[in-house]
């Protein structure tokens with residue numbers, strides 16, 4: 203890795219994110235795409251024009267190797283400044299979904315957010331999400347856009363907008379308090395915005411097709427041409443109360459979305475985490491049991 207410890211830590215502390223190129227191999231990306239496509243062929247939760255799978259560490263055991271991938275663990279340990287790091291059991295998989303500006307600290311999900319209170323001025327709050335897009339996003343705007351330094355502010359309009367041009371195999375790590383968005387437009391390329399608006403107006407006027415319906419059709423066309431947009435998001439943290447509270451409350455959100463109460467990793471995967479010397483937030487999930 204060409205980053206020094208200090209640079210990495212400074213970047214995530216100052217800007218709230220880092221982009222690390224070439225972490226996963228082509229073969230690993232192909233395997234992940236296959237596993238995730240296969241999963242979504244029969245499962246997943248419907249969202250805006252796509253599918254999502256919350257609690258994927260529990261729901262999709264076959265992808266667990268990515269959580270203890272040696273290169274990812276090495277970076278997380280560098281960033282958190284010690285060997286002891288905690289896996290939160292947060293993992294969402296996405297397929298073809300659209301997004302809008304938000305933070306992942308849960309402030310819009312529950313009172314006080316996942317931490318229980320606003321933490322924008324708390325330096326000990328070190329909960330970092332890994333974003334893995336399983337296709338290139340250097341030619342379109344369907345990857346991740348962030349607001350630089352916004353992990354320090356509650357206002358989601360604050361912070362300079364930065365689009366992160368990623369290639370499959372790159373990873374982004376960001377503070378869960380950072381304001382960010384995935385793909386916002388059905389056609390995620392600037393030069394198609396105007397034609398897209400015109401087509402939608404035409405479809406509404408001539409064929410009486412609602413903008414929502416035409417968005418659905420147009421998105422289907424785009425996805426067929428460019429392939430399914432797949433991504434994996436999962437979260438590690440410094441082993442303290444911020445990370446534990448994040449994990450517990452985020453798990454409440456995940457099982458609510460899945461409409462089930464599956465809280466725990468498989469024995470086999472749990473063992474793998476332990477072998478890799480990773481602390482597990484699921485140790486604190488007992489009280490979530492019904």
Ligand SMILES: O=C(O)CCC(=O)C(=O)O
Pocket residue numbers: 294296299300301306344345346382383384385433435
């Ligand atoms: O749709 C995306 O690419 C972003 C997803 C995201 O922000 C999330 O899972 O929290």
Ligand SMILES: [Fe+2]
Pocket residue numbers: 304305306382
């Ligand atoms: Fe997010």
